[in-house]
Amino acid sequence: MEITSLFKKEIVSNGGKLMAKQRRFAYTSLTPILLYMGLFTLFPIVWAVVMSFFSYTPIREGSGFLGLGGANPFIGIDNYIELFTGTSKPAEVFRLAVKNTFLFTALVLPLNLIVTLPLAVILESIGERFKTLFRAIYFLPTISSSVALVIIWSYMYAPGWGMLSLMFKAVGLVPPKSWLQDPNTVYFGIPLAMLCVVVAHVWQDFGYNLVIFVAALQSIPKTLREAARVDGANTWQEFWLVVVPLLSRTVLLTSVLTVISSLQVFVIFQLLTRGGPKNQTQTMLLSIYENAFKFANNLGLSAAMSMILFIIILILTVTQFRILRTEWEY
Structure with missing residues (x-):
């Protein structure tokens, strides 16, 4: 009985180590991919959404985060209104x-x-x-x-x-x-x-x-x-x-x-x-x-x-x- 109990504990211990290795491998493999997707996919999308509410141009130096604000002011949905109804x-x-x-x-x-x-x-x-x-x-x-x-x-x-x-x-x-x-x-x-x-x-x-x-x-x-x-x-x-x-x-x-x-x-x-x-x-x-x-x-x-x-x-x-x-x- 003691041998059987020790054998079961060894199996559980090895199984836990295997699961930990698998998790580390998953984290190690996914982290670079997630960082790449976040930097080159998610951030540009979010940046485009935010920028659409500003009168933004890179030739003007803004006062806020990444040049937003100041000379590149927040204008709400004016860009969208201009595109749908504007005469420019x-x-x-x-x-x-x-x-x-x-x-x-x-x-x-x-x-x-x-x-x-x-x-x-x-x-x-x-x-x-x-x-x-x-x-x-x-x-x-x-x-x-x-x-x-x-x-x-x-x-x-x-x-x-x-x-x-x-x-x-x-x-x-x-x-x-x-x-x-x-x-x-x-x-x-x-x-x-x-x-x-x-x-x-x-x-x-x-x-x-x-x-x-x-x-x-x-x-x-x-x-x-x-x-x-x-x-x-x-x-x-x-x-x-x-x-x-x-x-x-x-x-x-x-x-x-x-x-x-x-x-x-x-x-x-x-x-x-x-x-x-x-x-x-x-x-x-x-x-x-x-x-x-x-x-x-x-x-x-x-x-x-x-x-x-x-x-x-x-x-x-x-x-x-x-x-x-x-x-x-x-």
């Missing part, structure tokens, strides 16, 4: 940028899904020998440098001698005078420059959703599709009545990711159009950048713009989850 040029341009950003997102989302879902089905139907090759080809633009891709598209859209202009001339059509800087060319109420940026962005971005859809298609049990064929379903009926409903959760994921990324596109607008012509491609992120660093150095107003963008993303994400969510699994 930054406020008017920002309201136009909100409309342009929504238009861009509304064009990118359906076009991306229309391209990626059928293409994923096609890729899954080809032989195993070429499947990996085509996946790599279609995913290559996604992992390539955005600046390099913009340079390629700038040559594509070059007026007169660009590839698109030459293709138009080859089939007897008259190309636009300028693909990216003609403010008067509008199709169905959408400026030509905006359409050009949409095409370039979808070409760069669709590979990401394509990989997600391919993975989702592989997870669908083959027995379900075989049962549909036994019941007499043709290829279209199998796709529309079996595959698409089973991909509803994947469609939700890709829709949310596409909307979030579309609302935050910056590089392609900055390098292709710089918001032109006549602010037809001005976006919210461009307005935030220009007011913060390029023109006015008004970081307080830019912080308010950032908070509005954050709220828009949050509302759209929650709305998508509520509309597209499903209550079943397979």
Whole structure:
């Protein structure tokens, strides 16, 4: 009995030492990550929220914490009121940028899904020998440098001698005078420059959703599709009545990711159009950048713009989850 009791105590003691080692390992591993997240993620978010309530610019020396107060006074929600109702040029341009950003997102989302879902089905139907090759080809633009891709598209859209202009001339059509800087060319109420940026962005971005859809298609049990064929379903009926409903959760994921990324596109607008012509491609992120660093150095107003963008993303994400969510699994 004494030996058994000593053995139990030894087990409890070793177990306690093991738990202590595991806790120390967890603390040691998580502390650097938490410090990094707090310094480079949480603090900038909190700082942006606080700064949006101040008339803050780094060229003025404030009297309070991190330059807040004094020459950078607290103004409450005046920045937000200015953005929604003000008559200053930054406020008017920002309201136009909100409309342009929504238009861009509304064009990118359906076009991306229309391209990626059928293409994923096609890729899954080809032989195993070429499947990996085509996946790599279609995913290559996604992992390539955005600046390099913009340079390629700038040559594509070059007026007169660009590839698109030459293709138009080859089939007897008259190309636009300028693909990216003609403010008067509008199709169905959408400026030509905006359409050009949409095409370039979808070409760069669709590979990401394509990989997600391919993975989702592989997870669908083959027995379900075989049962549909036994019941007499043709290829279209199998796709529309079996595959698409089973991909509803994947469609939700890709829709949310596409909307979030579309609302935050910056590089392609900055390098292709710089918001032109006549602010037809001005976006919210461009307005935030220009007011913060390029023109006015008004970081307080830019912080308010950032908070509005954050709220828009949050509302759209929650709305998508509520509309597209499903209550079943397979």
